[in-house]
Amino acid sequence: MKKYELETVVRVSERYGSGLLHLVLERTDGKDMPEMAPGQFVEVAVDRAKVLLNRPISIFNRTDKALELLVSPIGTATKALCEYVTGDRLRIIGPLGHGFSTQFAAGTRVLLMGGGVGIAPLYYQLRTLLSAGVKAEVVYGNRTAQDAEICALFSGLAPLHVCTDDGTAGFHGLVTQHPATEGAFDFVQVCGPKPMMKACARLAAAKGVPAEVSLENQMACGLGACLCCVEDSKDGNVCVCKNGPVFNTSLLKWQ
Ligand SMILES: Cc1cc2nc3c(=O)[nH]c(=O)nc-3n(C[C@H](O)[C@H](O)[C@H](O)COP(=O)(O)OP(=O)(O)OC[C@H]3O[C@@H](n4cnc5c(N)ncnc54)[C@H](O)[C@@H]3O)c2cc1C
Numbered sequence: 737m738k739k740y741e742l743e744t745v746v747r748v749s750e751r752y753g754s755g756l757l758h759l760v761l762e763r764t765d766g767k768d769m770p771e772m773a774p775g776q777f778v779e780v781a782v783d784r785a786k787v788l789l790n791r792p793i794s795i796f797n798r799t800d801k802a803l804e805l806l807v808s809p810i811g812t813a814t815k816a817l818c819e820y821v822t823g824d825r826l827r828i829i830g831p832l833g834h835g836f837s838t839q840f841a842a843g844t845r846v847l848l849m850g851g852g853v854g855i856a857p858l859y860y861q862l863r864t865l866l867s868a869g870v871k872a873e874v875v876y877g878n879r880t881a882q883d884a885e886i887c888a889l890f891s892g893l894a895p896l897h898v899c900t901d902d903g904t905a906g907f908h909g910l911v912t913q914h915p916a917t918e919g920a921f922d923f924v925q926v927c928g929p930k931p932m933m934k935a936c937a938r939l940a941a942a943k944g945v946p947a948e949v950s951l952e953n954q955m956a957c958g959l960g961a962c963l964c965c966v967e968d969s970k971d972g973n974v975c976v977c978k979n980g981p982v983f984n985t986s987l988l989k990w991q
């Protein structure tokens with residue numbers, strides 16, 4: 737897929753309990769957003785943070801006129817990005833990487849599992865799957881009810897099962913312990929903290945179904961040039977930015 741460098745204007749859509757920011761970006765030239773696949777990401781130039789490197793952020797949603805992002809204020813650049821207000825300009829490069837599988841037959845049962853800000857690439861993936869007649873369900877975990885507020889965006893789309901570590905919303909426990917995971921599925925797709933993704937991969941393996949995970953290794957160039965994001969795989973070292981970020985778990989050594 738062709739890569740673009742785009743100047744965009746920001747609209748702050750919503751701020752969620754734990755500090756997550758939902759941003760809607762439109763091109764300053766008024767043209768349509770380029771095609772982007774769910775699970776791909778963009779490199780965001782957070783000029784205001786005065787950091788040298790762009791930061792990788794997943795494509796939360798893409799419409800003809802807009803690209804939507806979900807940002808968690810973790811460090812220098814993401815905290816600065818969360819201070820952006822409607823009307824600010826932002827330069828992005830993308831789409832980058834390879835996303836989730838979407839070519840399933842209608843009626844295929846796909847379980848999407850998200851943890852924390854790892855919910856970001858699953859929204860566009862869910863919309864894409866549903867529009868193809870795939871039966872998708874989401875299990876989402878976060879620490880508290882406040883942290884899980886982002887789930888509101890998914891309401892009415894598909895069955896959504898919320899889990900919290902402290903039991904303040906939904907199921908009290910881990911996503912892999914939720915009763916919904918005991919159902920029959922044909923495919924599992926995951927994004928979240930690495931220990932959670934490993935547990936989800938084990939769950940899928942125990943069910944005998946394939947799984948894909950979206951890795952969030954720290955990146956520098958985002959283009960496959962610096963080798964800063966490598967992951968050990970059965971095919972040797974792979975660059976998460978170029979060969980991923982989505983990988984079938986059968987390729988990874990950590991399962
Ligand atoms: C493919 C991909 C997609 C991503 N999608 C999103 C998204 O949709 N929304 C979002 O909010 N974030 C996303 N991230 C994570 C985001 O890129 C990092 O949080 C960001 O780069 C951190 O930059 P910073 O300047 O804010 O933090 P820094 O000041 O650079 O770092 C702050 C602290 O966070 C740690 N850290 C930084 N990046 C990571 C990481 N990737 N994993 C674990 N620890 C890290 C650092 O070691 C440091 O301790 C994604 C990452 C990747 C690789």
Ligand code: FES
Pocket residue numbers: 954955956957958959960961962963964965966975976977978
């Ligand atoms: S970030 Fe440079 S090779 Fe992946």
